[in-house]
Amino acid sequence: MSSPVLIAHHLSKTIGEKTIVSDVSFEIEPGEVFGFLGPNGAGKTTTIRMLVGLIRPSTGNVTICGHDVEREFEAALRNVGCIVETPDLYRFMSGRENLEHFARMRRGVGEADIARVAELAMLSHRLEDKVRTYSLGMRQRLGIAVALLSRPKLLILDEPANGLDPAGIREMRNLLRRLSTDDGLAVFVSSHLLAEVELMCDRVAIIHRGTILETSPVQGLHAHAPEMEFRVDDAARAIALVESMGFPVAVNDGTLSIEIAEEQAPDVVLRLATEGVRIFHAQRRIRTLEERFIEATGGETV
Amino acid sequence: MIDLIRNEVLKLLRRRRFTIAVVILAVILSAVTYGQYRQLQSAKDGDWRARTQQTIVRYQNAMRRAQANPTWARSLRLEIARLQYYLDRDIQPDKPNAPYIVRAFANIAGFLLLPLLVSVLASDVVSAEHAEGTDKLLLTHPVRRWRILTSKLAAVFLFTTLLLLCGALLGFTISSFALESRGWGAPTFSGFRLTGETVDFAAVRQLPLWQDTLIAYGLEWYALLMVASIAVMLSTIFRSSAASIGTMMAALIGGTILTRLTPDWIAGKYFFVSALPLADYYTGQPPPYEGMPLLFCISLLAVWAAAALIVAYGLFTRRDVFG
Numbered sequence: 001m002s003s004p005v006l007i008a009h010h011l012s013k014t015i016g017e018k019t020i021v022s023d024v025s026f027e028i029e030p031g032e033v034f035g036f037l038g039p040n041g042a043g044k045t046t047t048i049r050m051l052v053g054l055i056r057p058s059t060g061n062v063t064i065c066g067h068d069v070e071r072e073f074e075a076a077l078r079n080v081g082c083i084v085e086t087p088d089l090y091r092f093m094s095g096r097e098n099l100e101h102f103a104r105m106r107r108g109v110g111e112a113d114i115a116r117v118a119e120l121a122m123l124s125h126r127l128e129d130k131v132r133t134y135s136l137g138m139r140q141r142l143g144i145a146v147a148l149l150s151r152p153k154l155l156i157l158d159e160p161a162n163g164l165d166p167a168g169i170r171e172m173r174n175l176l177r178r179l180s181t182d183d184g185l186a187v188f189v190s191s192h193l194l195a196e197v198e199l200m201c202d203r204v205a206i207i208h209r210g211t212i213l214e215t216s217p218v219q220g221l222h223a224h225a226p227e228m229e230f231r232v233d234d235a236a237r238a239i240a241l242v243e244s245m246g247f248p249v250a251v252n253d254g255t256l257s258i259e260i261a262e263e264q265a266p267d268v269v270l271r272l273a274t275e276g277v278r279i280f281h282a283q284r285r286i287r288t289l290e291e292r293f294i295e296a297t298g299g300e301t302v
Numbered sequence: 303m304i305d306l307i308r309n310e311v312l313k314l315l316r317r318r319r320f321t322i323a324v325v326i327l328a329v330i331l332s333a334v335t336y337g338q339y340r341q342l343q344s345a346k347d348g349d350w351r352a353r354t355q356q357t358i359v360r361y362q363n364a365m366r367r368a369q370a371n372p373t374w375a376r377s378l379r380l381e382i383a384r385l386q387y388y389l390d391r392d393i394q395p396d397k398p399n400a401p402y403i404v405r406a407f408a409n410i411a412g413f414l415l416l417p418l419l420v421s422v423l424a425s426d427v428v429s430a431e432h433a434e435g436t437d438k439l440l441l442t443h444p445v446r447r448w449r450i451l452t453s454k455l456a457a458v459f460l461f462t463t464l465l466l467l468c469g470a471l472l473g474f475t476i477s478s479f480a481l482e483s484r485g486w487g488a489p490t491f492s493g494f495r496l497t498g499e500t501v502d503f504a505a506v507r508q509l510p511l512w513q514d515t516l517i518a519y520g521l522e523w524y525a526l527l528m529v530a531s532i533a534v535m536l537s538t539i540f541r542s543s544a545a546s547i548g549t550m551m552a553a554l555i556g557g558t559i560l561t562r563l564t565p566d567w568i569a570g571k572y573f574f575v576s577a578l579p580l581a582d583y584y585t586g587q588p589p590p591y592e593g594m595p596l597l598f599c600i601s602l603l604a605v606w607a608a609a610a611l612i613v614a615y616g617l618f619t620r621r622d623v624f625g
Contacts, residue, residue: 045625049438049622049623049624052442053441053442054438054441054442054622054623055622055623055624056620056622073444073446074444074445074446075444076444077442077443077444078444080442082442083439084438084439084442085435085438085625086435088434088435088436088438088439089436089439090313090316090434090436091434092316092317093312093313093316097312097316101309101312101313102439102443104305104306104308104309105305105306105309105440105443105444105445106443106444107444143439146439
């Protein structure tokens with residue numbers, strides 16, 4: 001049984017009268033990719049800033065690898081690599097100079113590590129160029145290279161897909177996946193993109209208006225709903241038939257949604273078919289993360 | 303800590319702040335040297351005694367006209383006394399050679415130029431990190447914030463020292479082309495004081511020029527470090543480099559004008575800018591307000607710098623870093 005890499009314990013941040021983050025708690029296990037999902041302005045970045053000690057929580061605390069971020073800042077942050085918001089690096093220095101700069105802020109990081117992370121981030125060929133000349137995607141990758149310099153146990157990324165093209169996003173996803181399965185790296189990813197979180201993460205917390213609404217495994221979010229969708233030629237007759245069998249039906253855009261368990265589905269299909277209703281389409285509905293998200297946030301746009 | 307200071311030194315160099323400052327120094331020193339050279343050419347045949355006498359007469363006339371401006375009159379009175387003091391001992395004052403240029407640089411540049419250049423160096427060490435967004439990366443590495451600020455301060459102090467040395471070295475090199483480069487042993491008098499209307503010679507000391515120069519540079523160096531501390535504080539207070547540099551410039555230039563225009567406003571003597579030209583005061587220029595002996599100026603600067611550093615560390619180590 002391994003202990004969590006990160007524990008956020010009842011974090012709140014109040015500025016003046018305004019509560020930005022309220023009672024946020026979660027844990028991240030080694031090797032886990034943890035998604036932090038919420039619309040813009042939900043308190044994601046504030047929470048991240050509290051995780052890495054940029055902002056002092058009003059109440060609550062953060063523990064990384066057993067060290068309190070506020071009281072044992074150095075011991076805690078030694079285990080973390082992070083990108084907060086945008087990957088801002090020193091634009092007037094080259095990629096290599098940036099890596100060397102941050103390597104000097106960590107113990108036991110040497111020339112070999114710089115070569116290793118440059119390789120990982122696929123930047124070896126542009127390392128001598130000034131960061132000013134990099135594209136946003138390259139800066140994003142350089143940011144990740146900096147974060148991985150000292151082989152951290154926890155990687156914290158804020159909106160890592162920003163500025164990346166679809167191929168870049170896929171590479172990033174594969175890289176994170178590889179690091180988490182091979183090296184046991186725990187990854188915390190914030191995002192407002194559902195699809196991204198769905199593809200990347202093991203577990204997800206949905207944050208809205210500063211509070212966590214729900215934390216669950218991404219697999220759980222996919223759980224099949226007890227509902228089937230039918231498209232037929234004669235909706236009215238089909239509704240009457242299904243209702244006579246005792247199942248509630250809802251109609252949406254000519255599609256019938258019938259609340260039935262999996263084992264009852266063949267009965268309904270058989271009944272409709274024998275009564276001469278032509279079935280074009282019958283499918284068990286999968287509730288997507290998006291629907292869960294909209295459910296949880298009360299329909300707020302993402 | 304050495305590694306952290308290396309980082310800060312590298313960033314300062316890469317931002318080209320130091321290069322700009324040195325170029326400005328070189329330009330100004332070339333101009334000063336050229337001026338001295340022209341002056342020397344035009345006065346080649348004349349006897350320095352006669353010339354000094356002429357200068358004294360000119361100052362006396364100016365003083366009669368300058369009664370409306372007491373500060374100016376006071377400084378003329380002291381200058382006349384100083385030149386007369388040299389003349390009485392048959393020693394040539396302010397001999398235009400390279401060592402003299404170097405010595406004079408401490409006074410000329412210490413007045414406004416060097417404090418301004420140091421402010422340019424120091425004013426954005428913290429604010430630039432915020433403006434460029436790099437503070438979030440800098441402060442999420444396993445290094446306590448006070449160590450980061452200390453490394454920044456150390457780098458600024460280092461470059462302040464280098465800037466002063468560069469000024470002296472540049473001054474000597476440039477003026478050596480046009481002027482005599484020997485003369486470090488020439489007897490020099492410093493320590494003229496004005497008490498009320500009379501010049502006080504009690505504290506006047508004769509030193510060889512090189513010793514006198516060392517003392518002047520030591521004082522100047524001290525004053526500049528204090529300026530640097532205040533600039534670093536402004537840099538932590540303001541999130542934009544323009545605001546911190548602007549405030550520092552306004553304080554320096556505005557303060558200098560203020561102290562010259564309002565000699566009656568006694569509270570002005572507690573403003574750090576009044577105490578800045580330490581090398582001037584050491585030579586014998588009167589401070590703008592009564593009751594500002596050298597030791598007072600030195601302590602005043604120390605108090606300001608200490609307060610500035612307390613504010614800077616307090617803010618930097620506690621502040622929440624938002625976007």
